[in-house]
Amino acid sequence: MKKLLHLFTKIKPKFWDIRVSKTQVQILFNYRRVWLISIFMLTVVSLIPLSMFMIFNFRLAHEAIQRENRLRTERLTSNTRRTITYFLEERLDALRFIIREKRFNTLKNNVELIYLLRNLQMGFGGYIDLGLIDSFGLHINYAGPFDLQGKNYSNQKWFIRCVEDGTYVSDVFLGYRKLPHMIIALKLPMQNGSFYILRTTLDIQKLIQILSSLELSEKSDVFLCNHEGLVQTPSKYYGEVLKRVDLPIPEYSHRTQVIEATDKAGNPILIGYAYIQNSPFILMLVKRSEEIMKSWYSLRDEIIWLFCGSTVIIFIVILGISTFMVNKVYEADQTRLRAMESLASSSRLITVGRLAAGVSHEINNPLAVINENAGLIKDLFTLKKEYKEDQQLMELIDAVLDSVERCGEITKQLLGFARHFEPQIKPLQLNRVISEFLSFHRKEALYRNIDINMDIPEDIPVIYFDRMSLQQIFLNLINNAFQAMKDGGHLDIIVNRQQNDYISIIIRDNGCGISSEDQKKIFEPFFTTKGLKGGTGLGLSITYGLVRKFNGDISVQSKIGEGTTFTVTLPINSEGDFQNENLAR
Amino acid sequence: MKILLVDDEEKFVSRLAERLELRGFEAHWATTCDGALYKAKTEYYDLAVLDVKMPRLSGIDLKKMLEKINPDMKFIFITGHGSEEDYDMGTREGSFYIIKPFKIETLVEKIEQTLNL
Numbered sequence: 001m002k003k004l005l006h007l008f009t010k011i012k013p014k015f016w017d018i019r020v021s022k023t024q025v026q027i028l029f030n031y032r033r034v035w036l037i038s039i040f041m042l043t044v045v046s047l048i049p050l051s052m053f054m055i056f057n058f059r060l061a062h063e064a065i066q067r068e069n070r071l072r073t074e075r076l077t078s079n080t081r082r083t084i085t086y087f088l089e090e091r092l093d094a095l096r097f098i099i100r101e102k103r104f105n106t107l108k109n110n111v112e113l114i115y116l117l118r119n120l121q122m123g124f125g126g127y128i129d130l131g132l133i134d135s136f137g138l139h140i141n142y143a144g145p146f147d148l149q150g151k152n153y154s155n156q157k158w159f160i161r162c163v164e165d166g167t168y169v170s171d172v173f174l175g176y177r178k179l180p181h182m183i184i185a186l187k188l189p190m191q192n193g194s195f196y197i198l199r200t201t202l203d204i205q206k207l208i209q210i211l212s213s214l215e216l217s218e219k220s221d222v223f224l225c226n227h228e229g230l231v232q233t234p235s236k237y238y239g240e241v242l243k244r245v246d247l248p249i250p251e252y253s254h255r256t257q258v259i260e261a262t263d264k265a266g267n268p269i270l271i272g273y274a275y276i277q278n279s280p281f282i283l284m285l286v287k288r289s290e291e292i293m294k295s296w297y298s299l300r301d302e303i304i305w306l307f308c309g310s311t312v313i314i315f316i317v318i319l320g321i322s323t324f325m326v327n328k329v330y331e332a333d334q335t336r337l338r339a340m341e342s343l344a345s346s347s348r349l350i351t352v353g354r355l356a357a358g359v360s361h362e363i364n365n366p367l368a369v370i371n372e373n374a375g376l377i378k379d380l381f382t383l384k385k386e387y388k389e390d391q392q393l394m395e396l397i398d399a400v401l402d403s404v405e406r407c408g409e410i411t412k413q414l415l416g417f418a419r420h421f422e423p424q425i426k427p428l429q430l431n432r433v434i435s436e437f438l439s440f441h442r443k444e445a446l447y448r449n450i451d452i453n454m455d456i457p458e459d460i461p462v463i464y465f466d467r468m469s470l471q472q473i474f475l476n477l478i479n480n481a482f483q484a485m486k487d488g489g490h491l492d493i494i495v496n497r498q499q500n501d502y503i504s505i506i507i508r509d510n511g512c513g514i515s516s517e518d519q520k521k522i523f524e525p526f527f528t529t530k531g532l533k534g535g536t537g538l539g540l541s542i543t544y545g546l547v548r549k550f551n552g553d554i555s556v557q558s559k560i561g562e563g564t565t566f567t568v569t570l571p572i573n574s575e576g577d578f579q580n581e582n583l584a585r
Numbered sequence: 586m587k588i589l590l591v592d593d594e595e596k597f598v599s600r601l602a603e604r605l606e607l608r609g610f611e612a613h614w615a616t617t618c619d620g621a622l623y624k625a626k627t628e629y630y631d632l633a634v635l636d637v638k639m640p641r642l643s644g645i646d647l648k649k650m651l652e653k654i655n656p657d658m659k660f661i662f663i664t665g666h667g668s669e670e671d672y673d674m675g676t677r678e679g680s681f682y683i684i685k686p687f688k689i690e691t692l693v694e695k696i697e698q699t700l701n702l
Contacts, residue, residue, distance in 0.1 A: 357666070364665030364685045365594060371686035372600035379607050379689075408686045 013323045015330040031330050038322040046314045054307045058300070065296040069270060069287070070258045076214065077272030077285045078256040080222065083210055084276050084283060088169060088184070091202060092278075094124055095186045099198045104190065107132045107198065113143040126206035128181065133159070133197040144201065162187050162197055169279045172204055172224075172232040172242065180204055180241055208233050219288040225249075226280045238263070238286065247271065247286065260289075360411035367407050374400040409439075425464050430495055430503070431456040433467065437474045438493075441482060448487045456495040460503060464573040469546045476539040477507045477566050484511025484564060501572045502552075510563035519556055586700060587629065590614040591621040591647065592636040592663070597685075601634075604689050610696070618642040618650075625654045632700055634692070637664040648680075659699045663687070 015031035098116055099107075106112050117130040129144020137154025153159040162168035168185040175181065185199040211222050211233055223235035229249045231239045238246045246264045250257065256274040263269050263286075270292060272285035378397045381387035388394070431454070438452060445452055481491055494506040514522060523544040547554045551571055558564040588610050592598040595616045602612040613628070615621040618641060621633070633651055635644035642650075648660050665685045681695040 361666040365597070368665060368685035368687075369594060369597045369600075372597050372604065375689055376600045376604050379604050383607070404686050405688070408684075412684060 013327055013330075015326060031326055034329070035322055035326040038326065039318055042318040042322065043315060046318065047311060050307070050310060050314070054303060058303055061299055061303070062296060065293065065299070069292045073270055073272040073285060073287055073292075074256055074258045077258070077274050077283060080211070080214060080285065081256060081274035081276060081283050084207065084224070084281065085279075087207065087210060088276070088279055091124065091126070091184055091200070092167060092169070092186065094120060095184065095198050095200060099186055099188045104196055107196075108141050110141055110143065113141050117143040120200070126203045128201040128203050131199045133185075133199055135163075135194045135196065140196075158183060158185065159197070162199075163195070167278070171226045171230065171280050174242070204233060214285075216285075217287070217291055219291045221284075221286045223284055224276075224281045225284055227282065232281060238284075245284070247284070250282070363407065363411050367404055367411070371401065371404045371408075374404065425466055427462045428465050428467055428470065430460055430463055430505075433470055434474060434493060434495075437471055437478065441478060444482065445491075448482075448485075448489070450482070450485060450487070450489045450491060452491045452493070454493045456493075457497070460495055460497060461572055463503065463570065465550065465570065469550065473543050473546055473568060474507075476543040477568070480539065481507060481509035481511065481564070484513070485509050486511070498569065502569050503572060505568045505570070506565060507568070508563065508565040513560040513562055513564055514556065514558040515560055516558075519558060522556065523554070586610055586631050586696075588612045588696065589621060589624055589630040589633040591618070591633060591639070591644070592616065593639045594636075601689075601692075605693075605696075608689070608693055618647050621647060622650060622654070625651050625658075629655065630658060632659040632661065632696060634661045634663060634696075637662050638666060661692070661695050661699060663692075 013031075013035070015035070098120075102112070102116070107116075113130055113132065117127060120127040120130065129142065129146065129148070131139055131144070131148060132141040133153060134140050137152050137156070137159050139148055139151040139153065142149040158168050158170050162185040166187045168183070170183045170185075172180050172182050181201050182204055183199055183201050185197050187195050187197050189195045207224065211224070214222055216222060219237075221236045221238060223238065223245075224232040225245045226232055227249075229245050231241050231243055231245050234241055235245070247269075248261060250259060250271065250273045252275055253273075254275065254277075256272065258270060258272045261269055261271055268289040270287045270289055272287075274283045275281075276283060374397055378394070378401065381390075381393060381397065434454065434456070438454075441452075444450070478491075478493075485491065490510045492506065492508040494508070496504045496506070498504050522540050524541065544554055547568055547570070553569045555567050556564065557567075588605060590598050590602050590605075590612055591614070592601075593616050598614040598616060602614040605612040613624055613630070615624055618639065621635075624630070625633075633648070635647055637644040639647070644662055644664075651658055651660075660680045662680055662682045663685055664682070681699060683691060683695060
């Protein structure tokens with residue numbers, strides 16, 4: 001389970017853990033839901049046609065194989081019926097020939113009858129005996145292995161039927177001989193209105209040979225039964241000879257038929273049957289469905305495997321495509337969000353800049369009025385001796401003028417902070433720029449008891465730089481330092497002149513520090529460790545961009561719990577570099 | 586030395602004129618461009634202190650018109666806006682540029698520098 005979870009965490013898509021909450025209105029999609037819908041829809045669209053095709057194929061193949069089996073069974077049954085019919089007809093025809101060829105008196109001669117029986121046995125085979133019965137049912141002549149001469153058959157069913165129908169083909173029965181056999185008899189009317197019957201006994205082995213010569217599978221069976229359902233020839237599975245067959249007796253049909261049924265054990269079977277004409281026999285050919293459908297089962301297994309394999313492959317492809325597509329949407333959405341954040345941040349800064357400029361202008365004019373009026377009061381007081389010596393009055397008026405001056409300084413700083421988007425390279429006093437900027441933090445430093453130490457040597461030359469860019473660089477670095485430090489922290493700002501007309505500015509705090517892993521990423525856009533505190537991850541990225549833009553460099557050294565030192569190296573004259581860069585564009 | 590002060594804020598410009606008078610300058614003031622032009626035509630001024638942003642006409646445009654009347658006139662600009670564009674414009678015109686509010690000493694110093702006193 002743990003391994004599965006581990007595997008999942010490795011392969012799970014980037015958007016998996018993104019949840020849309022009410023506060024994240026900017027995220028357009030519930031990615032996981034889109035992903036699941038995409039997988040579901042694609043799976044349904046792909047698998048429904050495949051399933052339908054498979055089901056259609058399945059049924060088609062099943063029906064084709066079933067039809068083929070029925071056809072084969074029917075054909076075999078039909079052929080066998082023809083053979084048996086021919087067998088019986090042939091024997092009847094032989095008797096018909098004899099009865100018409102030989103006169104009654106000749107047939108009464110025992111020697112002649114024995115001679116005829118021998119000829120029949122040699123010519124056709126299967127004849128056991130031959131007998132002549134008169135119209136009273138008396139066996140008047142007999143050739144064969146038994147002593148049947150003189151027997152009276154007048155009450156026997158076969159005799160009565162033969163008298164009525166002219167011919168008779170019997171069931172298989174035991175008779176006097178207690179051996180399964182069958183008889184066929186033929187009546188010939190005489191001119192005097194009487195008649196006689198030529199009767200022969202047939203060995204059913206010939207019939208059994210015909211049936212056993214069929215090439216059938218192991219669990220298939222073929223046998224004859226009579227119309228009453230008694231088995232006539234040996235059956236492997238469906239009953240002994242002259243016992244009731246274990247199968248339903250099919251309805252009469254003059255044609256060969258194939259029906260589906262179940263045997264006693266409940267196995268589905270296919271029965272091919274045919275009523276043998278002019279005989280009491282029904283040919284039964286029985287096949288076990290499970291055996292004849294073997295080819296179907298193998299084909300069915302192949303179809304099922306093919307379906308399962310295709311389904312798995314389709315699903316994997318769908319999973320891959322859906323994950324890829326939703327990942328792309330997620331990435332695009334993230335890029336859009338970052339662009340929007342960046343835009344919002346820029347426009348916020350622009351708005352703040354414009355607001356600062358507007359407010360400063362509006363305030364400066366009334367301040368000037370206060371300044372001049374208070375200044376005039378002071379001038380007038382200075383001229384009059386009684387007021388000049390009134391120290392309290394002079395302090396009050398100086399307090400007004402000092403306040404005006406302080407307000408004026410603040411508005412000037414605000415004006416200076418108003419952003420400029422096109423760099424304007426101008427000579428700048430570094431200590432002045434840094435002091436100006438630090439004045440924004442002076443109150444916070446005071447409240448939080450943060451000690452700020454500035455070490456800027458007097459010989460640091462004027463640098464040629466864009467004022468706004470420089471302010472931006474310090475804004476980000478000093479803001480970060482203030483956020484990293486606890487109350488009572490210590491901030492050093494050290495400026496040094498480097499060789500090759502470069503200066504380095506070191507901003508060192510004793511704050512919480514940055515881990516070595518995070519140090520590699522801090523200049524990347526949108527990387528932030530401030531989390532929910534509202535960091536955009538843009539500050540240091542902008543700083544880095546500005547420093548590099550003016551051909552400078554920035555580096556960081558930090559230790560967790562001890563503090564962070566940023567070193568910014570800038571050219572004293574960035575004008576040349578910047579112009580070259582612009583020309584290159 | 587006669588100085589013309591032009592600013593649309595009367596309470597500011599009138600007090601400024603009085604303070605300059607106290608420091609030995611002869612200062613006249615106007616709150617509109619038309620008033621300033623009229624004064625320049627009627628009297629000779631060595632220097633004009635002009636507000637950059639005024640209704641109808643800017644200080645820069647007023648300077649050009651005053652120069653036509655008196656080509657020797659010197660100029661100092663004052664403004665409450667104090668943007669870098671204004672600063673650039675002021676210095677391009679070869680004049681001092683002071684952001685309101687300012688100390689009277691600053692203005693006096695710039696006047697003296699401009700008039701080489």
